[in-house]
Amino acid sequence: MQNPHLGRRQFLQHSALGVAGAAAAAGTALGADPAAQPAGEAKTSPDVSTKVEVLVVGGGTAGTIAAIQAARAGAKTIVIERGAQLGGTMTTGGVAFPGLFDAWGKQIIAGIGWELVQESVELDGGSLPDFSQVPQRHWHNQVRINEFLYAILAEEKCEQAGAQIAYYEFPHAIAETDEGWQVDCVGFGTRRRVLCRQIIDCTGGAEVVGMLNLPRFREEETQPGSMLFQLGTANNPGRDHRAPLQRHGHRHYVHGADSSNSRTVTAANLSGRKTVLEMVRKEKTRLMHLQPEASFRESYRIVGETIITVDDYRSGRLFDDAVCNAFYPIDLHTATGVRPEPIPRGTVPTVPLRALIPKDSRNLLVAGRCVSSDRLANSALRVQASCMAMGQAAGVAAALAVAKNTTPLDVPLNEIRETLRRHGAILPGTG
Ligand SMILES: Cc1cc2nc3c(=O)[nH]c(=O)nc-3n(C[C@H](O)[C@H](O)[C@H](O)COP(=O)(O)OP(=O)(O)OC[C@H]3O[C@@H](n4cnc5c(N)ncnc54)[C@H](O)[C@@H]3O)c2cc1C
Numbered sequence: 001m002q003n004p005h006l007g008r009r010q011f012l013q014h015s016a017l018g019v020a021g022a023a024a025a026a027g028t029a030l031g032a033d034p035a036a037q038p039a040g041e042a043k044t045s046p047d048v049s050t051k052v053e054v055l056v057v058g059g060g061t062a063g064t065i066a067a068i069q070a071a072r073a074g075a076k077t078i079v080i081e082r083g084a085q086l087g088g089t090m091t092t093g094g095v096a097f098p099g100l101f102d103a104w105g106k107q108i109i110a111g112i113g114w115e116l117v118q119e120s121v122e123l124d125g126g127s128l129p130d131f132s133q134v135p136q137r138h139w140h141n142q143v144r145i146n147e148f149l150y151a152i153l154a155e156e157k158c159e160q161a162g163a164q165i166a167y168y169e170f171p172h173a174i175a176e177t178d179e180g181w182q183v184d185c186v187g188f189g190t191r192r193r194v195l196c197r198q199i200i201d202c203t204g205g206a207e208v209v210g211m212l213n214l215p216r217f218r219e220e221e222t223q224p225g226s227m228l229f230q231l232g233t234a235n236n237p238g239r240d241h242r243a244p245l246q247r248h249g250h251r252h253y254v255h256g257a258d259s260s261n262s263r264t265v266t267a268a269n270l271s272g273r274k275t276v277l278e279m280v281r282k283e284k285t286r287l288m289h290l291q292p293e294a295s296f297r298e299s300y301r302i303v304g305e306t307i308i309t310v311d312d313y314r315s316g317r318l319f320d321d322a323v324c325n326a327f328y329p330i331d332l333h334t335a336t337g338v339r340p341e342p343i344p345r346g347t348v349p350t351v352p353l354r355a356l357i358p359k360d361s362r363n364l365l366v367a368g369r370c371v372s373s374d375r376l377a378n379s380a381l382r383v384q385a386s387c388m389a390m391g392q393a394a395g396v397a398a399a400l401a402v403a404k405n406t407t408p409l410d411v412p413l414n415e416i417r418e419t420l421r422r423h424g425a426i427l428p429g430t431g
Contacts, residue, residue, distance in 0.1 A: 006089050053070075098143055324390060
C-alpha cells in the first residue's frame with residue numbers, strides 16, 4: 001500500500017522494494033525469455049504506460065456505467081477490472097435481476113444503465129416490467145436479464161464510447177502527482193502505470209480509498225454473501241420470473257463472505273462450492289450451472305463528505321446536491337435470512353454527490369455499494385439500478401472535473417445535472 005503523502009521518489013523506491021520482495025517470496029523462476037530480468041532481479045519498470053483522464057477501478061455494476069459515461073462526456077478513460085468481464089455482481093456473481101428502476105408507478109432511474117438493461121432484454125427477446133403498475137412485491141419489477149449478453153453489450157458500449165478495458169489487472173500502488181494520480185497496476189505478465197487526473201473507485205468495497213488510507217466503515221459482522229447455482233433443471237438466463245433468491249437449488253448463503261482481498265474471496269469461493277458439492281451428492285441430482293465466483297453483499301463503505309442515514313433514506317430527503325434517485329426496501333440480510341422493510345408510500349430516496357466523495361479527498365470519487373451511508377441505508381442503496389445511477393453521476397462529475405481542471409466537489413452542480421440530463425439520466429426532484 002502506498003502512502004499518498006510520500007514524495008514521488010519515495011514512492012518509486014517503496015514500490016520497487018515491494019515488487020522485488022514479492023518475486024523473491026514467490027521464488028520466481030526466470031527462463032530464456034529475452035524480456036526477462038537477470039536471475040534475482042525483479043522487473044520494476046512498467047510494461048505499459050497509459051495516460052488517461054479518468055481511471056475507473058472495478059468494471060462491475062457501477063464501474064461499467066461510470067466508464068461509459070466518462071468516455072461519452074469526452075474524457076479519455078480506462079477501466080481496470082480484476083476479473084474477466086464487465087458487470088461484477090450482476091454477471092460474474094450471477095445476480096442478474098437489476099432493480100429498481102421504478103418507484104410508485106413511474107420510472108425514477110434511466111440513463112446508461114437502463115439503456116444497457118433495455119437493450120440486453122430486447123436482444124434476448126425477453127420482457128420488461130410495466131413500470132406504470134405498482135407491484136405487490138418489490139422484486140416483481142426487477143428486470144430479468146441474460147447476464148452473458150449484458151456483459152458483451154457492456155464491452156461493446158465501452159468500445160463505442162472509446163473507454164479502454166484492461167482485464168485481469170488491479171492497482172498495487174497509488175501516489176498523488178502534481179496533475180492527479182500515478183496508479184501502478186499489475187496483471188499476469190503485465191505491469192501498467194496509469195497516469196490520470198481523476199479516479200472513480202467502483203471496486204464494491206472502496207479498495208482504492210483503503211489503499212489511500214482514507215477512512216472507511218465496516219461492521220464487525222457483515223451480511224452473508226451468496227453462491228448462485230442451478231441444480232436439476234437447465235439454466236435459462238433472463239427468463240425465470242420466480243422470486244430470484246427464494247428457489248431451492250439456486251443459491252445458498254456464504255456466511256462471512258468478504259470481498260476485501262484475494263484471500264477472503266478465495267475462502268468464500270471454496271466454501272460456496274463445497275456446499276454445492278454436498279448438495280449434489282445429497283440430492284443425487286445434476287449440477288446444471290454454477291457462477292464462477294461468490295457474490296458479496298457488504299464489506300467497506302466510505303466515510304464521505306456526507307453520510308446518508310437511514311432516516312434520510314426512509315424520508316426521501318431531497319439533498320441539495322442530489323445527483324440521482326435510489327429505490328428499494330431496507331434489505332439487511334442476517335444469518336437466518338431477510339425481511340425487507342418497505343419505505344413509506346410515495347417516497348423516493350436520493351443520493352447526494354457528497355456521498356460519492358471520500359471526506360477530505362481531491363480528484364477521487366466512488367460509486368456503487370461502498371457509497372457513504374449508514375448500514376441500514378446501505379442495505380437498500382446497494383442495489384443495482386441505484387449503483388448504476390451513482391456510476392453515471394460519478395462518470396459525469398469526473399469528466400467535468402477534468403474539463404475544468406478542478407476536483408469533483410468544485411464542479412458547479414447545475415453543470416453536472418445538465419450533463420446527466422443530456423445523457424438520459426432522471427434527476428431527483430423532477431417528473
Ligand atoms: C446474493 C445477492 C443478491 C442481490 N440481490 C439483488 C437484487 O435482487 N437486485 C438488485 O438490484 N441488487 C441485488 N443485490 C445487490 C447488488 O447486486 C450489488 O450490491 C451491486 O451489484 C454492487 O455493485 P458495485 O458496482 O458496487 O460492485 P460490483 O458489481 O461487485 O463490482 C465491483 C467490481 O470491481 C472489481 N474489483 C474489485 N476489486 C478490484 C480491484 N482491486 N481492482 C480491479 N477490480 C476490482 C470486481 O471484480 C467487480 O467486477 C444483491 C447482491 C447479492 C450479493
